[in-house]
Amino acid sequence: MTNNVIRLGVVGAGAIAQRGILPHLSQPDVGDRVILQAVCDPVQGRAEAAAQKYGVRRAFTHYEDLLADGDVDAVTLASPIGLHFEQGKQAIQAGKHVHFNKTMTTTVAEADELIELAKAKGVKLVSSPGEALRPVHHKVRALIRDGAIGTPTWAACGASFGTYHEDEQFRTGEDVLSTVNPAWYFRKPGGGPLYDMTVYSLHVLTTVLGPVQRVTAMSATRIKEREFRGVAYPTDAHDNTLILLDWGDGLFGLAYGTAAGGVAGMRLGSYFGTGGAIIGEKLNGQPISYDGYDLDHMQPGWHEQQWSLPHVVGPHRHIEEQHVYEDIMQLVDWVREDKPTLATAEHARHVIDIIESAYRAAETGQTQTLTTTF
C-alpha cells in the first residue's frame, strides 16, 4: 500500500472484469482508496487491451508474473470459478488480500484451506456475492422474526441459466476484448447454474433464515451440448438441480438451479408462513419499506436493489455490476480502515457446503448433514 491506496490486481479480463470491475475502479472518485495496478489474462493481447482501455498500470499474460512483479496489495479473482481455489491460494501465500467473485471455491475443503491459510498469513478475504450487505434482506429477516408471516413454513428461491452467458456482452463482438468464450460455465469444475447464479439465492436465504442444517437434491445435466459462435461444446456440469433445504424444526426450503424456467426470484426469495407470505419485495402484496428503499426504487432498468449499497454513489450508479464493486470496496475499507464486512468467506463457505452437499446427496441418494455455519 502506498499512501494508504490499495494497489489492486484484476485476475481475468473477461466479461465481469470489463462490464463491472474495470469501469467502476477506473472512476476518478475511488482513486484515493484503490487503483488499478495490474490486470492479467491468458488470452494473448487481452490484458494489454484492457489495460489500455481502462488505464491499468501493468498488464500480464501469466498470473504468476502479476503476483511476483505486479506490485499489488490485493487481487480480485475474475477468472473461471474452477480456478479460484488455486489462484486464491497462490495470492494468499504471496501475502495478498483477496476478493473472490462468486463462487469462492467449489468445495468446503478448499474453502477451509483458504480461510486457515489467510489467518496464518494475516491477509483478508472477501467473497461475493455480498447479499448480506443489502438492507432489504435484513428487513425481511426482521419481519419474519417478528411474526409478520406467522410461523414460517417454507421458502423458495433459485435461478435459471437460459442462454444468458452465450448472449452476454463482450462475447459476441469481434476484437480481443469482445470475444470472451463462456464454455467454462458448462464444464466441471465450477460450471453450472448453482455456482454461477443460485449462489445469490442461497446467500439471500441464509441471510434471512440463517444457516441450513441438512440438504437433499436431485441433479443432472439436461442440456448435453451448447453452441457458441457456431461451435458445439459438450457439457458435463449439471445444469438442472433441485435442492431441498432443512433449517431444523420442520422449516424447509427449495432452491433450484436449472437449465430453463423458474418460479422465484434469484435475489429476492419467497417466504411462506401461517400468517401470510413475503414474495419478492412484498409482504402480503404490500411493498416492504426498508432503509434505502427510495434509493433502490430510483434505480432505472432492472430493479436490482443495488443503489442502497453504501459505496454505490455518483457515477457508480450507472455502471453495471454494482454489487461486485461494492464487495471489492468492502475489502478495500477492511484493509485500509480495519472495517470488517458482512461479505465473509465463512458465509461463502456455508453456501459452498450447501451446493457441494446437494451434489453429493443427488449422487448418493442420501440426505446430507452440513458441517459448516457462519
Next chain:
Amino acid sequence: MSNILKAALIGCGSVSQRGVLPHLSCADAKERVQLVAVVDAVAERAEQSAAKFGVERWFTNTADMLTKTGVDLVLVITPIQYHFENAMTAIAAGKHVYVQKSMTATLDEANRLLAARDAAGVKLVAAPGFDLFPTTPQMRDVVGSGLIGKIGFGYTYAWGFGHEFEGVRSGDSALTNINPMWYYRKGAGPLPDVTIYSLQLATSILGPVRKVTALGNKMTPVRTWRDQTIEIEVEDNVVLLMEFASGAIVTGVGADTGHSKRNPWGGLGLYGTHGSLEITDVDSATGYPLAFNVFGGGGWGTYGRAVGNRNYAEPLTAQKYMQGEHLELEEGHLYVDIMELADAIVEDRAPNAGGEQARHVVEIIECAHKAIATGQTQVLTTTF
C-alpha cells in the same frame, strides 16, 4: 447572525411580481429569509409592491436602501443591463448577493464582480442553478460513468423570446404596466434571457466549453409595445455551436419561433459512442428536467447493449424547497436558488450555483455574439 436572514429585493418587474415576491411571501420562506425592503426606479411600483407583499420599506435607489436598511443579502432582479451595477453596490456594502440570469451583460463585468465578491468575502449565487435539482447530477454521473461512451454531439432546446404580451405589461397600474423594451437592447436578447437555461444545464452536465461559434440574424427587427416601437439591437434568431473541453459538440438556440409538440422546452440530447441520453420531460414552471432516458446501441456495436433502455425520473418535490404552496407559483427555480444562497450563508459554505459557472456562461454568450459579428470561431478564456 440569526438563522432568519434579512433581504432586500432590487427590481420589482415581471419576475419579481410573478415569482420572487409571491414565493418569499410564503410562511416557510419567511422562516429563512425575511424581505425587509424593495427597490425600484419607479417609485409607485416600489411602493405598491411593498404594500401588496407586506414589505416594511421601499426605495427608488439601491445605495440609499443600503445606507438606511440593515440587510444580510440583496436580490438583484433588475433588467440584465443593471445587474452589474446593483450587485457591485451591494457587495461594496458587504452584502451577500443573488443575481437573476444572466449574471452580467459582459465577461468583463463578470470578472470584476467575482473579484469584488472575493475581496469582500461575501457569497454570490447566480441563476439558474440546475445542480440543485437531482436529475442534473444524475445526468452528469451517467456521462461521467462512461455508460454511453464518449459524447460526440448533442443539442439543447429552448425556444421563445418576447415579452410584450405578458399579463404584467398590459394593465394600467404601476404593477401591470411594466416596460419590456430592455429585452431588445444591447446586453439582453434571447441568449442571456432564454438560451441561458440550456447553457447552464449543458455545462452542468458536460463541464466547460472551449470554443464557440454562431450564426444569427434579426427575424423581427422592429418590436412594438403599447405606443412605443424599437429597432432591436440584438439578433433574435441565433443558433450557436459549442465545443466542450471533453470534445462534445453541442448546439444551442435562441429564437422567437413556435413551439415543438414533441421536444420539451429546456430539453437536451447527448449522443455518445455507446448510446444516448435524452431529456423527456421538463417542468415548465422551473425548467428542471423531470425525466430522462438513456438508450444503448450503435457506435461500437455490441458495446451499447448493456446500456439497455433506462428511464430516470424525479418528481418536482425531489427538490427540498419545492413543496406546498411553492408548487403552485411561477419561477420556482429562483426561489430554490435564493434558498440555496440562504443555506450557504447560514452554513458558511460555498454555494452551489456559484458565480464561476455563471461567468463561463456569460462568456459563451459574449463569444456567440462576437462570432455572429465577425464570422470567427471564438476560443474561451474562462473555465469553472
